[in-house]
Amino acid sequence: MVQENRSQRTHISRSRHCNPAHRSRVCPPDSFYRKAPGRLANGAFTVFHFSFQNRRSRKFDTTSTSCPPFLLLHLPSMFSGRRRTVSLNRQTTPPPQWPPPPPKGESEEELTKRHEREKEARKVSHAIERQLEKDREDSAKRKANTRILILGQSESGKSTILKQFQRFYAPRAFSVEMEAWRVVIHLNLVRSVTFILDLLTNSQAGSGSSKENTSTSPTSSRIINSWISGIPMTPGAAALPGLSAKELRMRLSPLRQVEVILARRLLQNSSPSLAEMRAPSRTSVTSSSHESSFSGSGSSIFGNGRAFEVVVRGGTGWKSLVRRGMQRQSRDWQKDDLDDARQILHACREDIKALWESQDVQEGLKNENVFLQSQSGFFLDDAVRIASTNYEPTFCDILRARLQTTGVEEHRVVVEAGDHSFVNEVGSTWLFYDVGGSRSQRAAWAPFFDDVNAIIFLCPMSGFNEFLVEDRSMNRLLDSFTLWKQICSSPVLFGVTFILLLNKSDILQAKLEAGQEFSKWVKSYKDGPNDVKHVSDYLRSKFIAIHKAVPSSGKKRPLYVHTTCAIDVEAMTKVIVKVREVIIETNIVESSLL
Numbered sequence: 121m122v123q124e125n126r127s128q129r130t131h132i133s134r135s136r137h138c139n140p141a142h143r144s145r146v147c148p149p150d151s152f153y154r155k156a157p158g159r160l161a162n163g164a165f166t167v168f169h170f171s172f173q174n175r176r177s178r179k180f181d182t183t184s185t186s187c188p189p190f191l192l193l194h195l196p197s198m199f200s201g202r203r204r205t206v207s208l209n210r211q212t213t214p215p216p217q218w219p220p221p222p223p224k225g226e227s228e229e230e231l232t233k234r235h236e237r238e239k240e241a242r243k244v245s246h247a248i249e250r251q252l253e254k255d256r257e258d259s260a261k262r263k264a265n266t267r268i269l270i271l272g273q274s275e276s277g278k279s280t281i282l283k284q285f286q287r288f289y290a291p292r293a294f295s296v297e298m299e300a301w302r303v304v305i306h307l308n309l310v311r312s313v314t315f316i317l318d319l320l321t322n323s324q325a326g327s328g329s330s331k332e333n334t335s336t337s338p339t340s341s342r343i344i345n346s347w348i349s350g351i352p353m354t355p356g357a358a359a360l361p362g363l364s365a366k367e368l369r370m371r372l373s374p375l376r377q378v379e380v381i382l383a384r385r386l387l388q389n390s391s392p393s394l395a396e397m398r399a400p401s402r403t404s405v406t407s408s409s410h411e412s413s414f415s416g417s418g419s420s421i422f423g424n425g426r427a428f429e430v431v432v433r434g435g436t437g438w439k440s441l442v443r444r445g446m447q448r449q450s451r452d453w454q455k456d457d458l459d460d461a462r463q464i465l466h467a468c469r470e471d472i473k474a475l476w477e478s479q480d481v482q483e484g485l486k487n488e489n490v491f492l493q494s495q496s497g498f499f500l501d502d503a504v505r506i507a508s509t510n511y512e513p514t515f516c517d518i519l520r521a522r523l524q525t526t527g528v529e530e531h532r533v534v535v536e537a538g539d540h541s542f543v544n545e546v547g548s549t550w551l552f553y554d555v556g557g558s559r560s561q562r563a564a565w566a567p568f569f570d571d572v573n574a575i576i577f578l579c580p581m582s583g584f585n586e587f588l589v590e591d592r593s594m595n596r597l598l599d600s601f602t603l604w605k606q607i608c609s610s611p612v613l614f615g616v617t618f619i620l621l622l623n624k625s626d627i628l629q630a631k632l633e634a635g636q637e638f639s640k641w642v643k644s645y646k647d648g649p650n651d652v653k654h655v656s657d658y659l660r661s662k663f664i665a666i667h668k669a670v671p672s673s674g675k676k677r678p679l680y681v682h683t684t685c686a687i688d689v690e691a692m693t694k695v696i697v698k699v700r701e702v703i704i705e706t707n708i709v710e711s712s713l714l
């Protein structure tokens with residue numbers, strides 16, 4: 121029965137396909153049965169046994185009876201090379217003869233014509249064979265060699281690390297996307313401006329309408345009153361150079377329309393309301409108190425003192441949409457709303473600068489405990505450059521841009537020839553899964569655990585004195601430890617290589633240098649030195665201890681730890697080179713086990 125099925129399969133592949141490379145392995149011509157030295161005396165014939173691995177532990181065998189015939193053709197590039205002998209029962213299902221025998225009583229003229237037809241058919245056949253061979257080679261090159269899952273809490277730097285990998289391996293493909301990032305950067309800038317406008321206006325409204333509202337300090341009220349009236353109130357300080365505050369506020373009001381246009385473009389023209397576009401933002405804690413992580417009237421009105429985040433279902437969808445919009449615009453000589461947005465931004469750039477540099481505004485934000493500089497997607501210091509019509513985003517700008525990820529995004533990075541890639545890597549594919557890190561998103565991660573070569577886990581070290589936005593009682597560092605333990609404990613990941621990145625070392629350094637004491641937040645650190653080296657060494661040892669403590673059913677589970685600053689291009693290049701070595705090594709070990 122099995123023999124019969126195999127024989128049938130051979131027949132199917134012979135009749136459907138004509139690639140000689142495949143024929144020689146799977147469906148040899150009739151003459152082969154008679155002449156091939158590999159033919160055995162009993163009529164048996166030697167074929168390759170193809171086996172390939174789709175998921176880590178599941179093998180598919182193309183000689184099994186359930187294997188679809190097309191696999192026989194398209195798998196030679198994946199075959200493992202093992203040989204086995206299969207008997208072919210040629211008596212029961214004789215293969216059709218090719219080329220067919222000449223018709224009986226063929227005249228000279230018919231013979232010539234038939235030869236011409238056959239010649240033409242052979243030409244076409246060869247062309248198809250060449251194309252098939254090329255496709256096979258291309259697809260072998262394209263096949264996904266490496267799958268990496270990037271995990272960590274929200275704002276740990278997952279998408280930023282992904283950008284670094286994209287630049288490293290596929291700089292040309294990444295440069296095509298750079299334009300699309302301009303929309304995100306503009307939106308980051310605009311939302312900071314509208315946040316300041318809202319914060320100051322609403323704080324004033326709150327303090328004016330409610331006499332009981334004591335959360336706005338007298339200084340703050342005075343500054344806000346000056347902001348509304350346009351009369352500078354801070355002794356010795358010009359409020360906003362050359363313009364009254366009221367005037368400036370009026371001049372910047374078109375930016376609200378710009379915010380809508382940009383967000384709509386990112387949200388794929390779904391005409392969102394501002395409320396829909398805005399996601400709750402994260403708390404940046406600078407006080408040393410656990411309970412009151414953020415104080416001031418601004419916190420209740422303005423998403424914990426943070427500019428709102430725009431959430432876009434990522435992947436490449438939004439990028440191609442933005443790009444297409446731009447191309448259409450340049451082709452049709454049509455001014456679209458994105459062009460309007462850029463013109464408005466350009467016109468407002470000096471006013472944005474004046475707003476940000478205003479001593480009154482700085483003081484007002486300080487009194488409201490708002491520290492925009494330490495937040496993601498902060499571009500106010502570069503407002504004039506970024507708001508100009510001829511602005512082209514730099515890679516550093518793109519690394520600093522903030523776009524929250526939702527769900528799980530698959531990013532396919534095809535390695536390009538370049539400074540960083542080895543010759544044999546060119547054309548191979550790295551598949552990255554970038555996940556949304558907030559708690560509500562984490563349930564979506566598990567299905568992706570099954571099929572990865574390595575996990576990159578990010579812990580933002582600077583989160584030692586911050587809390588999750590989704591759970592304001594949960595310290596961010598503690599959350600990272602809990603998450604790490606859960607991931608290490610997942611049985612599906614036993615045997616998977618872990619790469620732990622202790623990220624945001626630059627922000628940690630700034631905080632420690634500014635006098636924030638790590639030991640005040642992490643009691644077990646006791647009186648360790650308050651510097652990046654010692655703090656990161658301490659965290660490293662804690663993460664390693666958790667990883668070791670979780671039993672992995674005797675499977676070897678390598679862990680590599682790096683201290684990183686994801687927005688530092690030079691330093692990240694070195695880290696990526698090391699990560700690549702580890703992953704290539706893992707792939708070699710895995711493939712030798714096949």
Ligand SMILES: Nc1nc2c(ncn2[C@@H]2O[C@H](COP(=O)(O)OP(=O)(O)OP(=O)(O)O)[C@@H](O)[C@H]2O)c(=O)[nH]1
Binds near residue numbers: 275279497520526
């Ligand atoms: N200064 C500094 N900023 C960083 C670093 N890593 C990431 N960022 C910034 O932090 C912000 C958030 O980073 P993302 O990569 O978007 O965070 P994420 O983990 O993908 O967050 P979700 O998509 O919400 O899960 C971005 O604006 C980055 O520019 C770092 O090491 N140092």
Ligand SMILES: [Mg+2]
Binds near residue numbers: 280525
């Ligand atoms: Mg992300």
